[in-house]
Amino acid sequence: MTLRNPKLWLAVPAIALIFVFMILPITNMIEMSFRTPGTTEPFGEEFTTMHYDRILGDGYYWGVLFRSLFTAGVVTLLCLVVSYPIAWHMSKAKGLKAVFLYACIASPLMTGVLVRNFGWMIVAALNGPLNDVLLGLGIIERPLRLLFTQGLVILALVHVFVPFMVLPINNALRNINPSLIEASASMGANRREVFRDIILPLSFPGIYPGMILVYVLAVAAYVTPALLGGQMVSYMPTLIIGELTGTFQWPFGSALAIVLSVSTILVVALFTALTAKLMERSKA
Amino acid sequence: MATVEVRDLRKRYQDFLALDGVSLRAETGQLVTLLGPSGCGKSTTLRCLAGFLEPNGGDILVEGESILSTPANRRGFGVVFQNYALFPHMTVAENIGYGLKLQKLPKGEIETRVYDVMKLVRLDGLGDRLPREISGGQQQRVALARALVLKPRLLLLDEPLANLDARLRDEVRWLIRDLQQQSGITAFYVTHDQSEAMAMSDMVAVMKAGRVAQFATPREIYQKPVERYVADFTGEANFLSCDEVAVTGEGRYSIAVAGTTLDLGGVAGITSDTPVELLLRPEALRLTSVDEATFRGTVTKSAFLGAALHCEITLPGGGVLKLSAEPNANVRTGDEVGIAIDHSHAWLMPEVAP
Ligand SMILES: Nc1ncnc2c1ncn2[C@@H]1O[C@H](COP(=O)(O)OP(=O)(O)O)[C@@H](O)[C@H]1O
Numbered sequence A: 001m002t003l004r005n006p007k008l009w010l011a012v013p014a015i016a017l018i019f020v021f022m023i024l025p026i027t028n029m030i031e032m033s034f035r036t037p038g039t040t041e042p043f044g045e046e047f048t049t050m051h052y053d054r055i056l057g058d059g060y061y062w063g064v065l066f067r068s069l070f071t072a073g074v075v076t077l078l079c080l081v082v083s084y085p086i087a088w089h090m091s092k093a094k095g096l097k098a099v100f101l102y103a104c105i106a107s108p109l110m111t112g113v114l115v116r117n118f119g120w121m122i123v124a125a126l127n128g129p130l131n132d133v134l135l136g137l138g139i140i141e142r143p144l145r146l147l148f149t150q151g152l153v154i155l156a157l158v159h160v161f162v163p164f165m166v167l168p169i170n171n172a173l174r175n176i177n178p179s180l181i182e183a184s185a186s187m188g189a190n191r192r193e194v195f196r197d198i199i200l201p202l203s204f205p206g207i208y209p210g211m212i213l214v215y216v217l218a219v220a221a222y223v224t225p226a227l228l229g230g231q232m233v234s235y236m237p238t239l240i241i242g243e244l245t246g247t248f249q250w251p252f253g254s255a256l257a258i259v260l261s262v263s264t265i266l267v268v269a270l271f272t273a274l275t276a277k278l279m280e281r282s283k284a
Numbered sequence B: 001m002a003t004v005e006v007r008d009l010r011k012r013y014q015d016f017l018a019l020d021g022v023s024l025r026a027e028t029g030q031l032v033t034l035l036g037p038s039g040c041g042k043s044t045t046l047r048c049l050a051g052f053l054e055p056n057g058g059d060i061l062v063e064g065e066s067i068l069s070t071p072a073n074r075r076g077f078g079v080v081f082q083n084y085a086l087f088p089h090m091t092v093a094e095n096i097g098y099g100l101k102l103q104k105l106p107k108g109e110i111e112t113r114v115y116d117v118m119k120l121v122r123l124d125g126l127g128d129r130l131p132r133e134i135s136g137g138q139q140q141r142v143a144l145a146r147a148l149v150l151k152p153r154l155l156l157l158d159e160p161l162a163n164l165d166a167r168l169r170d171e172v173r174w175l176i177r178d179l180q181q182q183s184g185i186t187a188f189y190v191t192h193d194q195s196e197a198m199a200m201s202d203m204v205a206v207m208k209a210g211r212v213a214q215f216a217t218p219r220e221i222y223q224k225p226v227e228r229y230v231a232d233f234t235g236e237a238n239f240l241s242c243d244e245v246a247v248t249g250e251g252r253y254s255i256a257v258a259g260t261t262l263d264l265g266g267v268a269g270i271t272s273d274t275p276v277e278l279l280l281r282p283e284a285l286r287l288t289s290v291d292e293a294t295f296r297g298t299v300t301k302s303a304f305l306g307a308a309l310h311c312e313i314t315l316p317g318g319g320v321l322k323l324s325a326e327p328n329a330n331v332r333t334g335d336e337v338g339i340a341i342d343h344s345h346a347w348l349m350p351e352v353a354p
């Protein structure tokens, strides 16, 4: 490839866009995270590693980081478990039924993030419908305090991220040649074995992007933990926003953000490395 | 290894009747071909046998016992698919050994059996490749090996050669037939290629719109078809319509056709009212001098094909006969020629079987 290749010019707008909206701000943040705190400016003149020293030296931040990464992992796995059967049914649907299912799947995304979370607040309130149902069914004897718990945060995140998991898995399932399933049955595989040996590995090209997408989104989720998680438990995004807009500690906030990003990338890279062989084999 | 009997099988897709009473029988070790044009129900029949489809009526018996309530994974049949259906995420060896692994056989035994069958179908050394890393002909042999390694009671093959080029097709065709005969496995083989069906089969079932038009040996199908449809589908054929038909004996007739009278054999049960056709395969016809001829006609087309001279001769009544003449025969378009027929190769049959 040389610059004389006319096709390369077609990439210029994309490169410009990525440069202005991604490379520049990220470089800017990395730089800021190494600056001393400023009093009148967003950041001071000198360079320092003090913010990183502070984060890495303090068990509190390690704890919050771990909670963020771990909670996102739980959300991702629950999302996978919930989404797989939905994706399976969707992949079998044709015509109007398929359109209807697509609309249902996309429905969590059709509500604004604030409205959706306020909705959860009402649903999960002490005298809200969720408690009413549980009481009515006799599962509980007195209303549960559901609001401002980690469980509710996880539930709400799973709810909104399901489409990101269902759609790629549905796609991968549709790409599986049905005669493979018949072939394995003719070789003696029962339904469980067909699923374990054929369907599950061959849907991995859909599982993988779904999991990455949901994980990254869950790590970065701010509004849901902030509104539904209450003051008792902190996640990295709430902490970062607190530094940026609450105490105006931009360099420290940037350092927190960079730590979170790098950790997320490491998790994703680890997952990718562990599943590389499966991915290589199962992609069409 | 088993006798298989298909009895009056019916299958309906929504409001479309795909199988309308199919009956077949395969003795132990026989290869039975389902032959017919696309859409006549060959695959549907095979898929009912395999257990992938549940028929709406009829029965399938193996060794005299119905298998309809046995699910596909417990029938113990080997299936070879038109698109091979190899597991793309498994190597060649894993594909072939998958069924053995499901049986929880010891690893060593699996390896030996996979190795042996790979040798049998000449796949040595390809065990570690993925299906997408081998050629179409090799994929086809993996599909075959994968079915054979389980020593199935019955082998089902759905147009296994359709995706191969002509030269490979010939090679794999004989491989399949050899392996099937060596192992003595009963097999059902689906194809729409009449030469494949003729060459490989012990029995051929010619299918027509969800029914079996004729079920017989390849020779009988070719020489004594029960109706025009069967004759048409099983090779080059000339048809002449007959003016008068007289029954002269059991399956013997005397007919008036294109100005002459012929005594010949035909389908039993034809009466003078049955709309009939005279079947003359090209090899039953011979160019001859006008005096000795059964028919006389004008050459309307002649084409040199190398091994033979292809001629089309129009009879005075309007009928057309195609035949292969000796390559150096001196025949030109417009010539008056005579045609002699071999009576034993002439056959009278109804236009449509009753
Ligand atoms: N799943 C299905 N739904 C509806 N019609 C089908 C289905 N499968 C096959 N058919 C119809 O049944 C007929 C027989 O199909 P098939 O057995 O596949 O034919 P063949 O293998 O002889 O080409 C065809 O007309 C086909 O269109």
Ligand SMILES: [Mg+2]
Pocket (backbone or CB within 6 Å): B042, B043, B044
């Ligand atoms: Mg077919």
